[in-house]
Amino acid sequence: MVTRCYLCGGKTVRKAVTAENWWGDSLALVENVPGWVCEECGEAYFDAETCKQLDRLREASPPAQRTIEVPVYLFP
Numbered sequence: 001m002v003t004r005c006y007l008c009g010g011k012t013v014r015k016a017v018t019a020e021n022w023w024g025d026s027l028a029l030v031e032n033v034p035g036w037v038c039e040e041c042g043e044a045y046f047d048a049e050t051c052k053q054l055d056r057l058r059e060a061s062p063p064a065q066r067t068i069e070v071p072v073y074l075f076p
């Protein structure tokens with residue numbers, strides 16, 4: 001349980017979020033992950049058990065629900 005944001009000290013709320021994971025060279029999004037989201041800056045935190053479940057998902061690597069295209073930009 002994360003009640004305070006480590007970055008800005010803001011209050012966090014329990015929320016389902018989309019987690020961005022770099023699995024080796026590929027980016028995988030996992031939707032509907034229970035997280036703690038900072039009300040101030042939007043930073044998301046996950047409980048240790050949730051992280052373990054994400055690791056297990058990576059190991060099992062089931063077929064993706066869907067695949068999306070992501071535009072890539074270069075910082076000006």
Ligand SMILES: [Zn+2]
Nearest residue numbers: 005008038041
């Ligand atoms: Zn914050």
